[in-house]
Amino acid sequence: MRERRPTVAIATRLYPPEATAASFRMRAIADALSEDHDVTVLTTIPPHVAGAPTMHADERGAVTVRRAPALRDRSGAIRGYFQYLSFDIPVFFRLLATRADVIVAEAPPTTGLVALVAAWVKRKPLVYYPGDVWTDGVIAMGASKPVIAIMRWLESRVLRGSRRILSVSPEVTQRLIALGAEDAQITEVGNGIDTRVFSAEAEPQDAERPYFVYTGTMSEWQEPGIFIRALALLDHDVDIRFFGQGSAEAGLRALAAELAPDRVHFGGVVSPAESASWIRGAAAALVSIVPGIGYDFARPTKTYAAGACGTPVLFAGAATGGQVVRDGALGESVDFVTEQVSAAMGRLIEQAQSGHTDQLRQTRASWIDENYSLAAAGDRAARAVRAATGTTTRGI
Incomplete structure (x- = not known):
């Protein structure tokens, strides 16, 4: 009888075919984990894409992608508090219904918080993959002091409650520590790009002018x-x-x-x-x-x-x-x-x-x-997730 592979659930607003840095990162970690995990990605229906479950595979394994609707603005982006919540609230229940030995959550911190609660309910570890520091982002946008305070509390709570935190650079690591993360929680995995798609061999566009x-x-x-x-x-x-x-x-x-x-x-x-x-x-x-x-x-x-x-x-x-x-x-x-x-x-x-x-x-x-190969960053991130599998979540 074949031994059961460990399972991982990934909660992310953005996933290919949407072309964003976050979606590329999450695809890379999903592909790397699929070598020895059964991976389920819980994400949204991007514009012009059907919502039925799909699968994609590389040479290492298969990843199941389950999509659900979320509010988008006129440009098609999921950006703003109500848009975030339209993903976060349903994904809490989706996580509870998904078998997972470990949960991986991408930013924003609202997603991180509902994933942390789901991990606590399931008695499983959470690995948080923020990409950048959202508190700094709302400050940069000139948000009010109450909004900044709420975001700082949310982000700090998620960081302190996560079993592992994946950082894309030394600079981000220092900001995460300033918000309450412990150095021992953080694994720097770097960042990069999918060099299978973005390469010197890509067919150049032919435009009328340079x-x-x-x-x-x-x-x-x-x-x-x-x-x-x-x-x-x-x-x-x-x-x-x-x-x-x-x-x-x-x-x-x-x-x-x-x-x-x-x-x-x-x-x-x-x-x-x-x-x-x-x-x-x-x-x-x-x-x-x-x-x-x-x-x-x-x-x-x-x-x-x-x-x-x-x-x-x-x-x-x-x-x-x-x-x-x-x-x-x-x-x-x-x-x-x-x-x-x-x-x-x-x-x-x-x-x-x-x-x-x-x-x-x-x-x-x-x-x-x-x-800066994204595949290499995905492998480093996957190793950190594997190390967290089977442990218990930190307290909320």
């Missing part, structure tokens, strides 16, 4: 409007193409109409493969972090996606994100200053036209594959 590309979340703490303002100063016939969604999108559209009409295009949410294709064909990928508002520690996944395609990165903003670009010679890192950004855009266009970009493409892609 273009820069911005992919993923458009938010206040990224403020990608700096690239539109820089484009308006640029003496080159070049466009910017935005793919993704976010709270800053409406403002970006208005700014583009004012400063660079017909030169800025918004393509909405696209699949990872299509995103890779647009990145591969770009003169450079645009990445930004506004310095001094609480997100200086961030290392955006956009950087890894571009580097994996061999496309240079233009990073504007806080020092930590720029360090990755400098370490891998991935492109240009400048201050969050419009004139510096515009000058860097000009240099990158000239490098693309001269053939210099293509000469460095494979070198950049290889560096990302060696240092």
